[in-house]
Amino acid sequence: MSDRFNVQIELSPWLTFDYHSRVLKLEFRKDDILIDTIRFTQEEDVGIKKSFEKNCIALIEGEYRIGTPRMYPSDAILMKIYRDTRVISMFHCVPDYKGVNDIEKRIASFNKVLVDIITEKEEYKKMVQESMDRQEKYHQYLF
DSSP states (O other): OOTTEEEEEESSSSEEEETTTTEEEEEEETTEEEEEEOOOOHHHHHHHHHHHHHTTGGGOOEEEEESOOOSTTTOOEEEEEEETTEEEEEEEEOTTOOOSSHHHHHHHHHHHHHHHHHHTSHHHHHHHHHHHHHHHHHTOOOO
16 A cells, blocks of 8 residues: 555544554544554554555445445444545445455455454554443443
């Protein structure tokens, strides 16, 4: 993945991640924002870049819904792919969905690699706990 490309992920309605800056942001309200940085090992970073290239993510343009969400609000992860500053594609990916055609399989494979690495990080786990605390505080729950 060259510097011309970036990936931004909406992991939940309040939790987002930006690949280039490595910023994980929890935002319930404009006055209640938590920011942390995820640090990838060199092996993880190489794995993400290889998956991006192997699955030809830069060549997939448009909006795709991968899998059928099981809950509302959707449990699908929204992934936006940028070339320079322009969004070239958006993927709504249901976790653990494998895909039924070539494009879906490529998107699902890249999504799994990136999201699996992020969700194993302590920074992510801390933000999930903070998210649950804020859901309770503001009475805004994901069902």
